[in-house]
Amino acid sequence: MAVAVVVVIFTVRDGELSVLLIERSAPPCEGEWALPGGFLRPGETLQAAAVRKLHEETGVADVFLEQLYTFDRLGAGAAEAVVSYFALVDVHRTRLREELEWRPAWHAVRALPKLAFENERVVELARERLRNKLEYTNIAYSLLPERFTLSELQQVYEAILGEAIDKRNFRKRVVGLGIVRETGEVRKHGAHRPAMLYEFTRREPMVL
């Protein structure tokens, strides 16, 4: 009996909130998908194990990562307790492992495959927490590159909240509360009017 860690790694790809899953290449639950996770190494901290897993699967570090909940008996698994974390990453900064065994892949949260070890519960809880924290913190900073347009940010919010947001109100809120600020620059898209680029006032967790 020991302690295990799992990480719910979210990103927004093509306007879809997605989560990183690993295809299991050995029993138990061979062939099913599961959240990245594993047992603590000797002497390793919980947080350190979560950071390690996140880095192993996506190559990223220094992103939003927070403890979520501690489960026991997850899928009658081998672990006495499973400490879950959730993380937010910018999909463009990630580099997934390419092996065919234990292959990681992004899955839209709206269409998850069958998961091993009751991982649905973990994902669902993480998703709720994400929706809540999005409303009163700046955690979205971890989902976008340094500079982005307000439309891009809004798309991220809409993907996570699952509903359309009014452009003007969104701007007022996100700028007014000091979540983001204008950089001087603009970006020229293809066939569109150039757009002002914004940046987060702080690229670390803060409560508003």
Next chain:
Amino acid sequence: MAVAVVVVIFTVRDGELSVLLIERSAPPCEGEWALPGGFLRPGETLQAAAVRKLHEETGVADVFLEQLYTFDRLGAGAAEAVVSYFALVDVHRTRLREELEWRPAWHAVRALPKLAFENERVVELARERLRNKLEYTNIAYSLLPERFTLSELQQVYEAILGEAIDKRNFRKRVVGLGIVRETGEVRKHGAHRPAMLYEFTRREPMVL
């Protein structure tokens, strides 16, 4: 290495937010105070262990109890992971154990003794969470008897939040949001005007 559970049990006594501590009667940290807790029994669930601890120390069951956070290396202790819970009880329903060894006692949060195993961190976190949840849930239901006056409820809120609240605004909020409702009854105090008795609309956790 194993998993341990600790429970931060809050109550409000004499207008002071207080927490239940146990005086340690054996090493390590003999003579210091610590939160009630211990290792999981074989086959026992985390939640079940927390419920058990709560019941052992206070005799109460069926109160608000929620997982708080999972620590590791708490005080360089023996546990690989320490899963903390926090609970709210009505002090008048509790019956503390009377033994002199491992004696439990209420301590005002504003004047804690030195705690073992870095339990200060746990208490502080629980306190923050309590303050936050008080604002947007009905968790106070667990701190008062079935029927109570609005003044009593307000005193509980003030003790937890640490600041005075306007009587009229408090009434509007707590009745208006449907946290409590009037019973028909009044209570006659000593030398005062009789007071309307209220009850919580639900004596279980709900988000407002």
Next chain:
DNA sequence: CCAAAAGTGTTCTGACTACACCCATGC
């Protein structure tokens, strides 16, 4: 000239704050 996305202001409503006086009771 048309399609696509960027940008912009006002009005309304509901929630929260601040604030002061009268009432019923027991002593």
Next chain:
DNA sequence: GCATGGGTGTAGTCAGAACACTTTTGG
């Protein structure tokens, strides 16, 4: 009659929601 706590209403402010049109650009 007075001390104690119970009970009540109003005005101001602020945040959030609803809502439509104009501009720039590339093709």
